[in-house]
Amino acid sequence: MFYLADRDVVQALVRASDRGAQVRLILDPNEVAFGNSKIGVPNRPVAAELRDRTEGRIEVRWYNTDEEQYHAKLMLVSGPNGAVIHNGSANFTTRNLDDLNLETNLRVQAAPDSRPAAELEAYFRKLWTNDGARYTLDYSEYEEKTVWLKRLMYRVQDRLGFTTF
Structure with a gap:
């Protein structure tokens, strides 16, 4: 995912984790x-x-980037009752999700064993497990001690709307 910053999305991810979702x-x-x-x-x-x-x-x-960026705007939510795929041009940021940029996203609901859900699961697993190449890096590769300052900066920028994301 290129940018993840929308507070509603962040809260929803925390709530999902609190409910036991992976x-x-x-x-x-x-x-x-x-x-x-x-x-x-x-x-x-x-x-x-x-x-x-x-x-x-x-x-x-x-994502293991060099001079490029991992520009995907993709989310898969899957469970025993089905899968929901969000994909398109919108970053998961307030600017993009609250109509401040004109973006296009597609929401697909599918059976959990459907071809789109299975192919997306396989794609994610390939990247997550580095099957065939070093696609992704451990969290520790970019973990840093100054994150509190960046967190403050991100929250102020987000609140005031002075962001590039």
Whole structure:
């Protein structure tokens, strides 16, 4: 996921984890965006918050980027009663989800054993387990001690609407 910052989405992920759902995220480390260096906001402070608030139950891996970015805007929610796939151009940020940018997303509801759900599960598993290449990195690769400052910066930017995400 390229950007994860919307407070409602963050709260929903924490609540899902609190209910016992397995929550696993592959996030862009926000090192580079469109050729420009970045400092890890918003994903690094959000990832730290999610892990802190759930005592590590929410698992995070970083996409193994170099000069590119992991620009996916994709979410799969699956369970015994079905799967919901969200995919499109909208980042999971307030700017994108609250109609401040014109974005297009598609929501697909499918049976848990349907072809779309199975293919997306296989894609995620391939990245998560590094099947065939080193697609993702452990959370510790981008874990940092200054995350509290970045978390404050992210929250202030988000609250005031002064963001690039």
